[in-house]
Amino acid sequence: MEEAQCVILDYGSQYTQLIARRVREQSVYSMIVPGDSTLERVTSYKPRLVVLSGGPNSVMAEGAPTVPDGLFEYCASEQVPVLGICYGLQLIVHSLGGEVVAGETREYGRMEVTTDLKSLLYHDEHSDKQMVWMSHGDVAKTLPDGFRVVGRSSTGAVVAIEHAERRIYGLQYHPEVMHSERGVETLRRALFDVAKCDRSWDMQSALDSQLATIRTKIGNTKHAVCALSGGVDSAVAATLVHKAIGDRLHCVFVDNGLLRYKEQERVRQMFKEHLHLPVTIIDASERQLTKLKGVSDPEKKRKAIGAEFIAIFQEFAEKLERDLGHKAEFLVQGTLYPDVIESCPPPGSGQKHSHVIKSHHNVGGLPEKLGFDLVEPLRWLFKDEVRKLGLLMGVPEVFIKRHPFPGPGLAVRCLGDVTAEPRALDVLRDVDEIFINALREFDLYDQIWQAFAVFLPIKSVGVQGDQRSHKHVVGLRAITSSDGMTADWFRFSGDFLAEVSNRITNQVSDVNRVVYDITSKPPSTVEWE
């Protein structure tokens, strides 16, 4: 049986994989298992640290997930430390005799906490104050015997606890998210100072093992279709699979009518100059927009787009079979972990406690009858890890540095029925182009993780040239992030925003008002739908 120094019990947090990647970043191999696994399963990995993840449930609710029977006894007898995060902390408190109650207010986003520098979790820090990221409603009211508080919020709430002798630790905040300032250091202390793990994992070994896995899966004669979007994930996935199976890989790019300004031409040029892989471009704009007519529910829109993508890939595979005589049994997609976790708890993944946030077109939006076996070599990675893997394989910077662009494209940025207002998509394209060009001109593009415009299906009153106008409102969004799981809005200067707003209202005649989105994720998401 495989060994993993760190075993993460998953209670359905949006951030479980993020914990795993933070552990990978420390060169420690980790394994995620469902929160209700048996004790035997957990102990079979011979962990040196057991982490209990966050989750959407409340420990007080009937049927809420609990720790495997005997976990705390095993950890005590084998001297294996336990770290609970958010729901994990609440589980520790609830299971060992303390009390968890619903907080008076829920806490989402940034918060300053004061920590006890005597705790092993914080022991070599210079300051006892740090900014952390919260996402919870319940709080620990009384602690089980032997526990003490080692971190408090400015309002006095318990945010970190420990039982130093039993080596059980709990954090109410999320150390794994980038916006928790010193979260990585805290996890590092848990891994090395508390649990004495060794560093023995790296990206090159992950690359080698992925290549071997792909070769075994596709074999020496079979063919695969690769959905290529011009974005970084599919460029890296295609490069990886091409390394494994060479010309048996057939790439296809779909223009679904929801792309940005001149995207098809630009992507065609990028593929030609930089990627050197044969790509077939399919124009499916009309059929996709017809399918979206009258659909305004965001989930229905996403599913309609996912289904159409697959229909097009299937037709492409049939054409390949007719032209070349090879049946493509596999579909390669650049699916990343955030696509998976927000979309659906995939069967067998152990994420059955998670909530569906939105169905990404390439995961939860897929139709039931796929007709392909999926090859998704990046499925367990995050965007920045994919960028690193891409650089390791020599994928050109034009792909690596591009802002992400979702497969459902402008459909999730044009709220409601995208066909309701005939000019909506064109207005959105023009506004987006002005905004992105301004970011490049003012040297801001690379400081921002993702930026785009949103078309709102409402009109507002304005005055232009002494005349009353009744025109559309557009939103601008720009965020900082490292992986898209959490995000903060980018602090532009007022002058920059004024310049962009001016350009938009002067150049796009359908718009008389521009607003800037100042919400973090959580509580918002990056895209508006």
Ligand SMILES: Nc1ncnc2c1ncn2[C@@H]1O[C@H](COP(=O)(O)OP(=O)(O)OP(=O)(O)O)[C@@H](O)[C@H]1O
């Ligand atoms: N227009 C498209 N044509 C073909 N495949 C697409 C298209 N858009 C998305 N896909 C497929 O869906 C996957 C997920 O899309 P997603 O936008 O998350 O990744 P990406 O486009 O490769 O990278 P990025 O997130 O940087 O935009 C892609 O990796 C690709 O396999």
Ligand SMILES: O=c1[nH]c(=O)c2[nH+]cn([C@@H]3O[C@H](COP(=O)(O)O)[C@@H](O)[C@H]3O)c2[nH]1
């Ligand atoms: O390929 C994709 N298909 C989708 O259906 C999809 N939905 C969101 N995104 C991108 O994922 C990141 C996180 O976005 P959200 O906070 O809106 O979920 C952001 O980078 C989004 O642009 C998608 N990408």
Ligand SMILES: NC(=O)CC[C@H](N)C(=O)O
């Ligand atoms: N993020 C979490 O783990 C949340 C835990 C629990 N559902 C709460 O709201 O307090």
Ligand SMILES: [Mg+2]
């Ligand atoms: Mg994309």
